[in-house]
Amino acid sequence: MAAPERWKLHKTVVLVGMMGAGKTAVGKALAARLGVPFLDSDAEIERAANMTIAEIFARDGEAFFRDRETRVIDRLLEEERGILSTGGGAFLAERNRRLISEKGVSVWLNADLQLLWNRVKHKDTRPLLRTDDPYATLKALYEARVPIYATADLEVRARPHYSIDAMCGQVLETLATRPDILEKEA
Numbered sequence: 001m002a003a004p005e006r007w008k009l010h011k012t013v014v015l016v017g018m019m020g021a022g023k024t025a026v027g028k029a030l031a032a033r034l035g036v037p038f039l040d041s042d043a044e045i046e047r048a049a050n051m052t053i054a055e056i057f058a059r060d061g062e063a064f065f066r067d068r069e070t071r072v073i074d075r076l077l078e079e080e081r082g083i084l085s086t087g088g089g090a091f092l093a094e095r096n097r098r099l100i101s102e103k104g105v106s107v108w109l110n111a112d113l114q115l116l117w118n119r120v121k122h123k124d125t126r127p128l129l130r131t132d133d134p135y136a137t138l139k140a141l142y143e144a145r146v147p148i149y150a151t152a153d154l155e156v157r158a159r160p161h162y163s164i165d166a167m168c169g170q171v172l173e174t175l176a177t178r179p180d181i182l183e184k185e186a
Contacts, residue, residue, distance in 0.1 A: 005184060006184070007182055007184055007185060008182070008183050008184075009034055009036050010181055010183070011104045011105050012080075012081050012082055012084050012105070013083050013104065013105055014073075014105065015084065015085050015086065015171075016086055016100075016152055017108050017111065017149055018116050019088045019138075020111065020115075020117075021111045022158060022164065023085040023086070023109055024040060026109060026164060027085040029167075029168040030171055031082060034182075036082040037080060037083070039076045039083065039085070040084070040085045041073050041085070041090060042085075042086075045069060053087070069090055069093075070095055073090060073099060073100070074099050074103075078103065084104065091148060092145060101153065106153045106154070107171060107174065109156055109167070110157050117135060155174075156174050157170075
């Protein structure tokens with residue numbers, strides 16, 4: 001049996017994209033495959049505040065949350081190299097894009113609108129979609145955000161037939177084209 005591939009990660013990989021794109025699932029698989037920590041900015045914010053994101057929004061407002069989000073992303077980029085999953089809105093802030101570009105590398109998990117809808121339509125864990133017309137809401141978010149996500153350092157297309165492992169492989173292949181980010185160890 002061949003020895004497993006070993007990789008050296010030089011920068012934290014920050015997965016960005018819409019809700020349902022697979023940032024958490026693919027991020028966990030990628031971190032496991034590379035043997036590096038999986039980091040989740042939303043989970044870190046919730047842990048620090050001892051509140052859910054929805055509770056923070058309700059109590060303190062979005063501006064407060066976005067400020068905390070930037071601080072957490074900055075800290076996670078400083079602490080250790082790994083795979084960082086961010087909330088769908090994190091990459092929209094120019095200051096976060098700048099931090100990510102300076103200290104890590106952004107990878108857009110680019111899933112089309114229909115694929116995203118298929119993944120999120122039966123879940124009630126998406127506060128932004130608790131509207132009278134969740135599809136129209138998702139479509140509006142998608143259309144507003146895609147041009148910003150398109151500024152990410154790298155892009156990996158999601159396909160409906162990809163498993164989490166297959167998508168992880170696509171991200172790994174893309175990262176491996178950049179030896180300043182990821183290189184195979186001998």
